[in-house]
Amino acid sequence: MLQVSIYRYNPETDSEPYMQDVQVDTGGKDLMVLDVLELMKTQDATVAFRRSCREGVCGSDGVNMNGKNGLACITPLSATVRNNKLVLRPLPGLPVVRDLVVDMSMFYAQYEKVQPYLQNDTPAPAIERLQSPEERAKLDGLYECILCACCSTGCPSFWWNPERFIGPAGLLQAYRFLADSRDTATRERLARLDDPFSVFRCHGIQNCVNVCPKGLNPTRAIGHIRNMLLTRGT
Amino acid sequence: MVTSVTNLGRSGLFDWVVQRVSALVLLAYFAYIGCVLLGGVDYTGWRELYAQTWMRVFSLGALLSLVLHAWVGIWSVLTDYLTERMMGTTGTVLRLLAQLLCGIVIFVYTVWGIQILWGY
Numbered sequence: 001m002l003q004v005s006i007y008r009y010n011p012e013t014d015s016e017p018y019m020q021d022v023q024v025d026t027g028g029k030d031l032m033v034l035d036v037l038e039l040m041k042t043q044d045a046t047v048a049f050r051r052s053c054r055e056g057v058c059g060s061d062g063v064n065m066n067g068k069n070g071l072a073c074i075t076p077l078s079a080t081v082r083n084n085k086l087v088l089r090p091l092p093g094l095p096v097v098r099d100l101v102v103d104m105s106m107f108y109a110q111y112e113k114v115q116p117y118l119q120n121d122t123p124a125p126a127i128e129r130l131q132s133p134e135e136r137a138k139l140d141g142l143y144e145c146i147l148c149a150c151c152s153t154g155c156p157s158f159w160w161n162p163e164r165f166i167g168p169a170g171l172l173q174a175y176r177f178l179a180d181s182r183d184t185a186t187r188e189r190l191a192r193l194d195d196p197f198s199v200f201r202c203h204g205i206q207n208c209v210n211v212c213p214k215g216l217n218p219t220r221a222i223g224h225i226r227n228m229l230l231t232r233g234t
Numbered sequence: 235m236v237t238s239v240t241n242l243g244r245s246g247l248f249d250w251v252v253q254r255v256s257a258l259v260l261l262a263y264f265a266y267i268g269c270v271l272l273g274g275v276d277y278t279g280w281r282e283l284y285a286q287t288w289m290r291v292f293s294l295g296a297l298l299s300l301v302l303h304a305w306v307g308i309w310s311v312l313t314d315y316l317t318e319r320m321m322g323t324t325g326t327v328l329r330l331l332a333q334l335l336c337g338i339v340i341f342v343y344t345v346w347g348i349q350i351l352w353g354y
């Protein structure tokens with residue numbers, strides 16, 4: 001029997017959040033944390049969490065497992081459980097809607113700020129804008145982000161200033177478009193990042209790198225943005 | 235774009251560069267002082283060292299670097315923890331008071347430092 005301690009909060013009935021202890025029979029198998037959540041839901045249908053693809057693609061089941069953010073669907077118990085205990089909490093730093101479900105508005109607002117779409121005001125060619133294989137290779141390690149928010153909600157700078165610091169996920173995407181050879185808005189993009197908060201609240205703690213389920217490196221992207229600001233001197 | 239009135243420059247990049255450059259000056263200064271101390275000094279040797287203009291300029295440079303470094307650092311700590319988001323208006327009031335206090339302390343130390351360097 002696995003000892004699970006899960007964060008419960010239903011704003012309609014609870015005056016404050018509490019931790020609920022539950023025993024889950026895993027049948028001795030090395031299940032994924034998401035499987036454990038599903039088993040818990042068969043015992044108690046009121047447990048709320050998000051999930052969709054159950055294979056690490058959609059990014060909807062980011063949760064905090066034994067103190068570390070990650071996707072429940074691709075985290076095996078063997079990777080997180082110590083002494084037969086599993087503590088499940090919502091992603092830190094965001095308002096809780098219910099149980100493990102958080103309100104991602106602040107996270108998305110920061111994503112929106114970096115204008116995460118290609119901007120090019122030159123006339124469109126007949127078929128498509130081409131890139132050389134080298135230019136395309138620059139986007140590797142950037143485009144794979146699934147916006148699960150594990151990184152930003154693990155970043156202390158984002159906890160303290162979620163309205164002003166763009167956070168690792170947003171900044172990774174900011175760099176994804178700065179690095180794109182087809183994008184012509186580089187100057188404007190950089191000018192919007194030059195203030196003391198948007199980029200420069202990153203102190204290189206690398207919690208983001210440590211938790212990213214896709215193995216991406218937002219800190220490196222942030223370093224590239226800083227170098228671009230430095231060399232272009234906007 | 236996020237604006238702010240109490241950070242050092244108008245841009246985050248400026249503050250960032252100031253923070254790195256001042257750190258290098260401080261490192262050089264204290265490494266040098268460390269070497270001098272390891273070589274062993276007496277009162278006259280120490281006086282002679284600080285009687286030289288270049289040493290006073292170097293020390294003033296280090297002092298000013300410390301001042302800038304401290305302001306940028308304290309400013310970012312205060313805007314992390316004493317904020318409107320965490321405590322409402324109290325946060326802003328406390329932060330401005332803390333900034334004022336730091337400003338006064340930093341200013342006094344600068345004047346005092348210059349007095350020490352050139353006053354004797």
Ligand code: SF4
Binds near residue numbers: 154155168203207209
């Ligand atoms: S490296 Fe920067 S973005 Fe990543 S967790 Fe640390 S402060 Fe946040």
Ligand code: SF4
Binds near residue numbers: 150168172213214
């Ligand atoms: S960078 Fe990684 S952790 Fe952050 S949102 Fe993207 S996939 Fe998730």
Ligand code: FES
Binds near residue numbers: 060071
């Ligand atoms: S359910 Fe889609 S990433 Fe886990």
